Each structure stands twice: as structure tokens, then as C-alpha cells.
Amino acid sequence: MRIKKWKLGILLPFWLAQCTNLYFSETMVTETTPDDGQLNVQCSTSVAVSFNEPMSKDTIFGNHDATTDCFGTIQISDDDFATCAPFNGDPLASDNDTKFIFYPNISLLSGSTYKIKVTNLVSSAEGKNMSSDYTQVIGFLVK
DSSP: OOEEEOTTSOEEEHHHHHHTTTTOOOOOEEEEESOTTOOSBOTTOOEEEEESSOBOGGGOOBOOSSSOOOOBSEEEESSTTSSOOOBSSSOEEETTTTEEEEOBSSOOOTTOEEEEEEOTTOBBTTSOBOSSOEEOSSOEEBO
16 A cells, blocks of 8 residues: 655555545646747737636736736736736636636737746635745747
8 A cells, every 4th residue: 555645744545645635735837828938929819827726716817907017916027027918807717717818908019028927826716825926937929
């Protein structure tokens, strides 16, 4: 029988940890679209963020004001988040609330590299927050 060590140091049989969902996996970003490092992205692209578990829709939002302030739990920026592109309304949720699609309220600037940021204020449906912010390392280049 395989034994799984629980985060608190308690040893549980592997099957018991699976059946009771005691893995306590960390809430995390699993994919962003456009991809980190992607080139030749259309200026009218949508932005999508996927998570490893269903998320609380109330905690997934971006700036949809006419300002370029960086607020909200999902942000895109071409200047290391000094300013952010606003989104057109609330995101569309899909894939059992694990994927959220945003549409920028402006055309992204040609030749600019944008990064997607997800703050640790996002919360899973179970109430778990990410342990830290997620920010694309390279970003995506708009053609």
C-alpha cells in the first residue's frame, strides 16, 4: 500500500487521501491566452486565464472603467503594471468556472509586449486563495 504524507505531517494511505480530497492542492493558474512568449498576437485579442479548480466568479474581475488604472484581480499591461488596459465588462466563465475570458476595451498597441497578471486575491469556489500573484514572465507581442 502506498502512503501519502499530508502537509501537516500526517501519514495517510494513498487511497484515503484521494477519496477524501486531502491533497489540498494549491489554487493556481494553469494557462493563459495569449501564451507567455507568444508572438504576432492580434491587437483585438481576448485574454483568457485558466485555473486548476473551479473559481469563485465574484473574485475574478478586471478594470472595466475608462481609466488605465491597474486594479482588479486580472490585469494586462505593457509597462510593468504602471498602467493597465481596461476590459469591456465582466469576464465570461467557462469550463465549470475554471476558465475566464476577458475582452480589452481598447485595441492593444502594435509592437508592444503585454503581460497578464493574476493577483492572489482570486479565490477558488472552496475559498482558497493563490499563495502569490501570477505574472507572465515574457508576455505576448502584439503584431
